[in-house]
Amino acid sequence: MQSFIQDVVQDVLKNNSDLGKTIFILPSKRAGVFLKKALSSSLTKTILAPEIYSIEDFIEKVSKLVTANTTTQLFELYNAYLNVGDYDKESFDSFLKWGQILLQDFNEVDRYLVDANSLYQNVAAIQEVNHWSINSDNSEMIENYLHFWRHLEAIYNKFNDNLLKQGLGHQGLIYKTSVSELNNYIASANKQHFFLGFNALNTAESILIQTILEQTNAAIYWDIDPYFLKDNIHDAGYFIRQYQKTWKVLKDKPLAGLTNYYNTEKHIEIIGVPKNVSQVNYVGDILNNIQNNTPETLRNAAIVLGNEELMNPLLNSIPESIPATNITMGQKLESTTLASFFTNLIEFHEQKTDKGWFYKHLLNLLTHSYAVLLFEANDVSTNQLISKIKLNNWSYINNDQISTLLPKNATVSLLFEDIKNDPNRLIENFLALISSMRSIEAVKQNPLLLEQLYKFFTLFNQLKDLCNNFTYINNLKSLKHLFKQLLSSETLDFQGNPIEGIQIMGMLESRLLDFETIIITSVNEGVLPSGKSNNSFIPFDLKTKNGLPTYKEKDAVYTYHFYRLLQRAKNVYILYNTEPDALEGGERSRLITQLITDDNRTDIKSVIATPTIQPITKEIEQVEKTKSLIDLIQQKAKKGFSPSSLSNYIRNPIDFYKQNLLNINEVMQVEETLAPNTFGTIVHDSLEELYTPLVGKTLTEDLLNDIRKNVTSSVARNFEKTYKEGNISSGKNYISFHVILKYIQTFIDAEVTALKDHSIKIIALEQSLSVPLEVPGLDFPIILKGKLDRVDEFDGITRIIDYKTGKVERRNVELMDWDVLTEEYQFSKAFQLLCYALMFFKTHPAENLSIQAGIISLKNFADGTLLFAQKESARGPKNHIINNEMILDFEQILGQLITEICNADLPFTEKEV
Numbered sequence: 001m002q003s004f005i006q007d008v009v010q011d012v013l014k015n016n017s018d019l020g021k022t023i024f025i026l027p028s029k030r031a032g033v034f035l036k037k038a039l040s041s042s043l044t045k046t047i048l049a050p051e052i053y054s055i056e057d058f059i060e061k062v063s064k065l066v067t068a069n070t071t072t073q074l075f076e077l078y079n080a081y082l083n084v085g086d087y088d089k090e091s092f093d094s095f096l097k098w099g100q101i102l103l104q105d106f107n108e109v110d111r112y113l114v115d116a117n118s119l120y121q122n123v124a125a126i127q128e129v130n131h132w133s134i135n136s137d138n139s140e141m142i143e144n145y146l147h148f149w150r151h152l153e154a155i156y157n158k159f160n161d162n163l164l165k166q167g168l169g170h171q172g173l174i175y176k177t178s179v180s181e182l183n184n185y186i187a188s189a190n191k192q193h194f195f196l197g198f199n200a201l202n203t204a205e206s207i208l209i210q211t212i213l214e215q216t217n218a219a220i221y222w223d224i225d226p227y228f229l230k231d232n233i234h235d236a237g238y239f240i241r242q243y244q245k246t247w248k249v250l251k252d253k254p255l256a257g258l259t260n261y262y263n264t265e266k267h268i269e270i271i272g273v274p275k276n277v278s279q280v281n282y283v284g285d286i287l288n289n290i291q292n293n294t295p296e297t298l299r300n301a302a303i304v305l306g307n308e309e310l311m312n313p314l315l316n317s318i319p320e321s322i323p324a325t326n327i328t329m330g331q332k333l334e335s336t337t338l339a340s341f342f343t344n345l346i347e348f349h350e351q352k353t354d355k356g357w358f359y360k361h362l363l364n365l366l367t368h369s370y371a372v373l374l375f376e377a378n379d380v381s382t383n384q385l386i387s388k389i390k391l392n393n394w395s396y397i398n399n400d401q402i403s404t405l406l407p408k409n410a411t412v413s414l415l416f417e418d419i420k421n422d423p424n425r426l427i428e429n430f431l432a433l434i435s436s437m438r439s440i441e442a443v444k445q446n447p448l449l450l451e452q453l454y455k456f457f458t459l460f461n462q463l464k465d466l467c468n469n470f471t472y473i474n475n476l477k478s479l480k481h482l483f484k485q486l487l488s489s490e491t492l493d494f495q496g497n498p499i500e501g502i503q504i505m506g507m508l509e510s511r512l513l514d515f516e517t518i519i520i521t522s523v524n525e526g527v528l529p530s531g532k533s534n535n536s537f538i539p540f541d542l543k544t545k546n547g548l549p550t551y552k553e554k555d556a557v558y559t560y561h562f563y564r565l566l567q568r569a570k571n572v573y574i575l576y577n578t579e580p581d582a583l584e585g586g587e588r589s590r591l592i593t594q595l596i597t598d599d600n601r602t603d604i605k606s607v608i609a610t611p612t613i614q615p616i617t618k619e620i621e622q623v624e625k626t627k628s629l630i631d632l633i634q635q636k637a638k639k640g641f642s643p644s645s646l647s648n649y650i651r652n653p654i655d656f657y658k659q660n661l662l663n664i665n666e667v668m669q670v671e672e673t674l675a676p677n678t679f680g681t682i683v684h685d686s687l688e689e690l691y692t693p694l695v696g697k698t699l700t701e702d703l704l705n706d707i708r709k710n711v712t713s714s715v716a717r718n719f720e721k722t723y724k725e726g727n728i729s730s731g732k733n734y735i736s737f738h739v740i741l742k743y744i745q746t747f748i749d750a751e752v753t754a755l756k757d758h759s760i761k762i763i764a765l766e767q768s769l770s771v772p773l774e775v776p777g778l779d780f781p782i783i784l785k786g787k788l789d790r791v792d793e794f795d796g797i798t799r800i801i802d803y804k805t806g807k808v809e810r811r812n813v814e815l816m817d818w819d820v821l822t823e824e825y826q827f828s829k830a831f832q833l834l835c836y837a838l839m840f841f842k843t844h845p846a847e848n849l850s851i852q853a854g855i856i857s858l859k860n861f862a863d864g865t866l867l868f869a870q871k872e873s874a875r876g877p878k879n880h881i882i883n884n885e886m887i888l889d890f891e892q893i894l895g896q897l898i899t900e901i902c903n904a905d906l907p908f909t910e911k912e913v
Contacts, residue, residue, distance in 0.1 A: 003514035003568065004223045005031070008196055008257060009038045011221075020048025021191045027198060029054045030328055030505075031512035033498045035196075051191070055198070055205065056171070062185045062208070063178040068168040070489050071462060071482070074099050075470050077106075080158035087147035092472035096481040103170065105537050106156055110172030111202040113179065114546045120153035122542055152537075175204035182208055186215055197223035197257075197512040199564075200239045200557045203547065206247075213249045221257030223512060224560075225567050227600075228262070229255075235559035262563070265603055267571045270592055272578040272608040279521050279575045280310050282609055284317035286519060286573055287502070291321050297571055298322070302503040302515040304565065306522030309335070314504065314521075324501030328509045330491025333459075338452050339487050341370040342430060346483060349419055349426060350476040356398035359389050371415070374433070377440045378411045411436060423479040424467050430460050455492050507561050517571040520562070524576050525586035529558040562591050578608060621654050621910040630904050632661055637902065640770055640785030643835035646894075647828040649901060653908040656901075678722055680805040683740055683858065684789065685718040686711075687803065688766050690744070691790070698761045704752050711744050743805070743858045750861065763798070764791040771842035775895040782898055788836055800836045800853040801865065804829075808857040814869040814878065818889065822897045829855055833868045834890045837882045850883050 016022055019039070026032055032052040039050070053061065060067060068076070078095050109116055127149040163169050169177060178185075193212050198220070201209065212218045228237035229244075244250050273279045283303060290298055305311060308329060318325060333339050348365050351358060365371055366382045375382055385405040389397060399418060406412050414433050419425040434457045443449050463482070467473050473482060503515070507528065522528065530551075536543070543550050566572055574595075580586045596604060623629070649656035658664045690707045697703065719737060754760065770785040790801040812829045815821070821831050833853040841849055854867035869878035870886070900906060 003034075003038070004197060004221075004257065004259070005035050005038045005512060005514075006042075007259060008194070008221045009035070009042050011256070012194060012219075013042060016192065018047070019050045022050040023058075023191050023193045024050055024052045025058045025193060025195050026052065026054055027196075027511040028509065029057070030498065030509055031197070034513060037499055059178045059204070059208065060174055063169065063174045063181055064167075065164075065169040065174045065177055066167055067174060068163060068166075068170060069462070070103075071466060071486060072168070073103055073163075073170050074482070074485075075466055075472065076162050077103055077155075077159050078472055079470070080155050080162060084154040084158050085147055085151040091478070093475075093478040093481045096478075096485055100485065101535055101537060102155075104535065106159065107170055107172035108536075108538075108548055109156070110160075110170075110176040111204050112546070112548050113176060113203045113207070114548060116156050117153055119538070119542065119546055120149075120156065123152060123538060124149040126539060126542070175202065179204050179207055182211055186212065189216065192216070193218035195220040197221065199224075199560045200549075200553065201243075202549075206243075210247055210249060213247075219256060222255045223257055223564060224255075225262040225563075226258050226260060228563060229258075235556040236563040237560075238556040239560070259567075261568045262566065263600060266566070266569065268566075268574070268595075268601070268604045269572070270574045270576070270596065270604060270606040272588070272606075273575055274577070274579050274610070276307065276310055276522065276577060277313055278609075279577065280314040280317045282575060283314060283519055283521065283573075284319055287322055288319045290517065290571075291319065297517045298502060300515050301517035302505060302510065302513070302519070304510055304518065304520045305329070305504070305506055306520060306524070306528040308332075308506045310521060311504065318502075322502060326498050326501045326503055327494040328498055328503050328505040330493045332488070333452075333455065333490045333492060334484070334487035336452055336492070337369060338449070338456060341368055342456065343480070343484065343487075344368060345415070345430070346426065346476060346480045349421075350480060353396070355396040356401070357396065359395055359397060362397055363389065365415070370437070373440060373442065374411045374415075374436065377436075377442075378409055380407060380409050380412060382406065419476075421475050423473050423476055424464070426476065426479065427460050427464050427467065431457065431464070434460070452492060455490070459486060459490065507558065510561060510565055514568040515565075516569060518565050518569045519573040519575070520565065521575045522577065523562075523574050523589045523592055524580070525589050528562065528589050528591060529555040559591060559594075566595075623654065623657050623908040625904045625907060629661075630902070633902055634780050636661060637780065637782045637898070640783035641898065643784075643786050643832040646835070646897065647825070647831055649897070650822055650828060650831065651825040652911045654910045657908045679736060679740070681722050682715065682718045683743060683805050684766075684803055685722065686714045686740065686744055687747070687789075689714045689718065690748075691762060691765055694762045695765055696762065698759060699751060699755060701752050701755055704748050704755075708745065708748050711741060711748070715740050715744065743861075746861055747856070747858065750864075758795050759793070761793040762790070763793060764788065767791060769836075769839040769843055771839050773891070773895065773898070775898050777899060778902055784835065784839060784894075786836060786839055788840070791840070794852070798840075798849070798851040799865075799867075800833070800840055800851060802829075802833065802836065802853075802855045804855050804857045805859060806857070807859040808855050808866060809860070810863060810866050813855060813866050814871055816871050816873065818893060821890075821893055830868055834882070834887075835894070837868075838887055838891060838894070841884065841887045848884070850881050852880050853882060 012019075012022070024032075024035060026035065032054065035052055036049075056067075074096070077099055078092055081095065081099075082089055108114075109119060124146075127146060160169075160173050163173060164177075193216060195209055195213075195218070198205075198209070209220065213220060222240055224237060224240055228234045229241060231237065232241070240255070244255070271282065273282045287298070290301075303314065305314065309332075311327070311329065311331060312335065315325075315327075344365055348357065348361050351361055363386065366375075366386060374380075385402065388394070388401075388405055394401070399416060402412075402416050406416075411433075414429045414436070417425075417429060419429070434453050437443050437453055438450070443453070463473075463479075463486075473479050503513075520528075538548065540550060542548075574592060576588050576592060578588075595601065596606065625633070645656065645660040648660055690710060694703055694707070715737065751760065767788045768785070769788065770783055773782040773784050775782050788800055789803045792799050792801065808829055812826060813833060815827065815830055820827055821834070833855065837851060837853045840851065852867050854865040856865055857863065867880045868882065869880050871878050
C-alpha cells in the first residue's frame with residue numbers, strides 16, 4: 001500500500017528539484033513527521049529541507065501574532081467583561097462556569113469572519129424576546145442578565161483589542177488577522193506552497209488557501225476517494241464537493257491527490273462488545289491473534305480511540321508480545337493521580353471551618369498515595385494521628401491536634417499550614433511540594449511521574465504569574481474552579497518514535513495518515529459522531545444564517561475521517577459498545593449502519609462478542625478443623641463461650657470462626673454518627689449507673705423519682721465515656737442523645753406504673769457469671785460465661801432481664817420445638833435467655849428454683865417484658881416458668897452444639913444468612 005503522503009511526494013518531486021523553495025502546509029503537526037520520512041526515503045541526494053507547517057502554525061506565521069494560552073485568554077476575557085457596561089458583574093469563579101463557552105464562540109465568530117456587530121445585536125434581541133414580560137419594568141436580576149447580552153459585542157471588541165496590544169491572539173483572532181495580513185505575506189513570499197489533505201475549512205482558511213492558489217504558484221492535494229465525491233449525499237465528500245462548486249480555482253479542473261482505493265478488497269470486521277473496558281480487552285485479543293498469525297500486518301497499524309478516556313486501560317491490555325507502540329495523543333492531566341492529589345489539597349484547605357478540618361477530608365489526604373510517598377520519604381508517621389482520630393471519634397481536627405501528633409517537618413508544614421484562604425500562598429506551597437517530590441528516589445526512577453511533575457510545575461508557575469497580574473483569584477474557590485478547568489484542557493504529551501510500532505491515537509490525530517491495519521473503538525452515537533451537543537450562546541438559527549458550523553457539519557467531519565481511514569486500509573476492526581449509556585455513548589453509530597448498507601461492500605463481517613456466561617454458583621466456604629484450630633477452639637472453651645458467640649455460630653459457623661476464634665473484627669472507624677452497638681452500650685451503662693443504688697431494695701415510686709432526676713447527667717457521662725470526644729451537640733448525635741433519654745425515662749415511667757399492681761425488688765445488675773459445663777465425650781473443660789443485665793423479683797418470682805435496644809418480637813422468645821434452638825437464628829434470643837437461666841441455676845445449685853427470663857426491647861417498649869415461653873401448640877397455653885427439668889433438657893441441647901463446634905471431623909461450613 002502506498003500512502004497519500006507518498007503519492008504527493010512523488011508528484012511534487014517530478015516537477016520540483018529544489019525542495020528548499022517549497023512550503024508544505026498540513027492539517028496537523030503529526031503528519032509532518034511522516035512527510036519528512038517520505039521525503040527522505042524518496043531522495044537520492046542531499047538537499048535543503050522544505051518548510052513544513054501545520055495549518056495553525058502557518059496562519060500564526062502569516063498573522064504575526066502569538067497564540068495566548070487558554071488561561072491568559074480567560075483572564076483577559078474576564079477583564080474585558082468587567083470593563084464593559086455599568087451593571088452588576090459575576091465573580092471570577094462564577095464566570096469560569098460559562099467563560100469557556102463565550103471564548104469558544106468568539107473563536108468561531110472570528111474563524112468564520114462573521115460580522116460580530118450584526119450577530120451579537122441579533123443575539124441580544126433574541127434574549128430580549130425570550131424575557132419579555134407583561135410587566136413594564138424588569139426585575140434587577142433580569143436587567144443585569146439582559147445588560148450582559150446587550151454588551152456582548154463590546155466585550156468581544158474589548159477582549160480582541162487587549163490581546164492585539166500585547167501581540168497575542170486567540171485562535172479565531174489569529175485566523176481573522178491572517179486574512180488581513182495575507183497580501184503582505186504573499187508579497188514577501190518566494191516559495192511554492194503545497195496544501196495537503198484538507199477537508200473541513202473555516203472561512204478564514206478557505207480565503208487564505210484560495211488566495212494563495214490564485215495568486216501564487218501553489219497546489220492543493222485532496223485526500224479523498226472519487227467514490228465519495230460522486231455520491232451527492234455521502235457526508236464524507238460533503239465539504240470537498242462544496243469547494244469544487246464555489247472555488248474559482250477548482251472549477252472545471254481535476255482534483256489532485258484522488259486515488260481509487262476504497263472499493264479494493266478488504267477484511268472488515270464490525271464487533272459489538274459490551275461496555276468500554278471490554279472493548280480495550282478485545283483490542284488486546286485482536287492484536288494477539290494478528291501477532292500469532294500475520295505479524296507483518298502490524299508493521300503499519302493504528303488503534304484509533306473514539307473515546308480517548310480509554311487510553312490508560314488500553315495500555316494495560318496490549319499484549320507483551322507486541323514489540324513497540326507509540327502514543328500520538330496526549331493524556332489529560334485530570335486523569336492523573338497527581339491531579340487528584342493537588343485537587344484534594346485545594347479542597348482540603350477550602351473546606352476548613354472554624355472547628356478545623358472534617359475528619360474524612362483529613363483522612364483522604366493522609367492516605368493519598370502521594371501524601372504517603374512524601375511522608376515516608378521524610379520519615380513522618382501518620383499512624384498515631386489516624387488512630388487518635390478513630391479512637392476518640394474526632395469529627396473535626398484543628399492545627400493544634402495535628403501539630404501535637406505529627407512531628408515538626410517541612411512537608412507537614414506545607415500540607416497543613418493555615419493559608420487563610422490565600423491562593424498565592426497555597427500555590428507557593430504546591431511549588432515547594434513539587435520540588436520536594438522531585439528529590440525522592442522513587443520519583444527519580446519514574447520518568448512518567450517526573451514528566452507529570454514538570455507539567456504541574458509549569459502550570460502552577462503560570463497560575464502564580466496570573467495571580468500576581470490579576471486580582472480575580474482572591475480565594476480558594478476561584479483557584480479550584482480555574483485549576484479544574486485547566487486540568488480538563490491541558491494534556492501530557494508523550495514522546496516517542498511515531499514512525500515505529502503500533503500507533504495509538506484519537507480520530508483527529510489520524511488526519512493525513514494511512515495504515516494497513518486499523519482498529520477503531522467506541523463507534524457509537526454520541527462518540528463517533530459526537531451528536532447534537534450545542535455548547536454555545538449563539539442560537540442554532542443564527543449559526544445557520546451566518547455560516548457558522550452546527551452539529552450537521554461536525555457529523556460530516558467525523559464521517560470524512562472515518563471513511564478516510566478505511567480508504568487504503570486492508571484490515572479494519574470496528575468496535576462499538578453494545579450497552580447504550582447516556583454518559584458513554586448511545587446505540588451503534590450511524591457510520592456502521594451506513595457502511596453495512598453499502599451495496600458495494602461485500603467484505604464486511606459483523607459479530608457480537610458476547611462471553612460465555614456460566615451460571616452463577618456461590619461457592620460455599622468451608623474451613624477444615626486442623627490441629628492448631630482445634631487447639632484454638634479448646635483455648636476458647638477454657639476461657640468461656642458466651643451466649644452471643646454461640647448464637648453467632650448458629651447464625652453462620654464461618655462468622656463464629658472469623659470473629660470469635662480469630663478475633664477478626666471490623667476496621668476501627670470514626671463514628672461520625674452513633675453506631676448501634678455504641679448506642680446500646682450507653683443505654684446499658686446508664687441503666688446500670690442509675691439502678692445500682694437500688695440493688696437489694698424493693699422499688700418504690702419515690703426511689704424511682706429520685707433516680708429520674710439523674711437521667712440526663714448519667715446519659716451525658718456515659719456518652720462521654722463510650723463515644724469519647726465525638727460531637728453530640730448537633731445533628732444525628734444530638735437526636736440520639738435525646739432518644740436515649742426518652743428510652744430511659746419511658747423505662748422508669750413503666751416501672752412506676754407497674755408498682756401500682758406489682759412488687760419489684762432489684763437483686764443484681766450487670767452480674768458476671770462463669771460456670772463449667774460437663775459435655776459428654778469432651779475431655780477438656782468447657783466454660784459458659786455471660787453478663788446478666790438485671791436480676792429482680794417480680795411478685796416473688798425471680799426474673800432474669802436482658803435489655804435490647806434493637807427490635808425483638810414475642811415470637812423470637814417462644815418455643816414449641818426445642819430442636820430449632822440450635823438450627824434457626826430467629827430463636828437466638830430464646831437461646832440466649834436459656835443460657836442465662838442455665839448459668840443462674842448453676843450458681844444456685846442448692847435451691848429448688850423456678851424462674852422467668854425475658855427481654856425488654858426498648859425499641860418496641862409497648863409490648864412489655866417479652867418472657868421466654870414454652871408452648872405445646874401455636875394457639876395453646878404458654879409456660880413462662882423455667883425449672884430444673886427444663887434446664888436439664890436445654891443443657892443436653894447446648895452440649896450437642898458445643899460437641900459439634902469441637903468435633904475435628906466437622907468443618908466450619910458457611911450458612912446462607
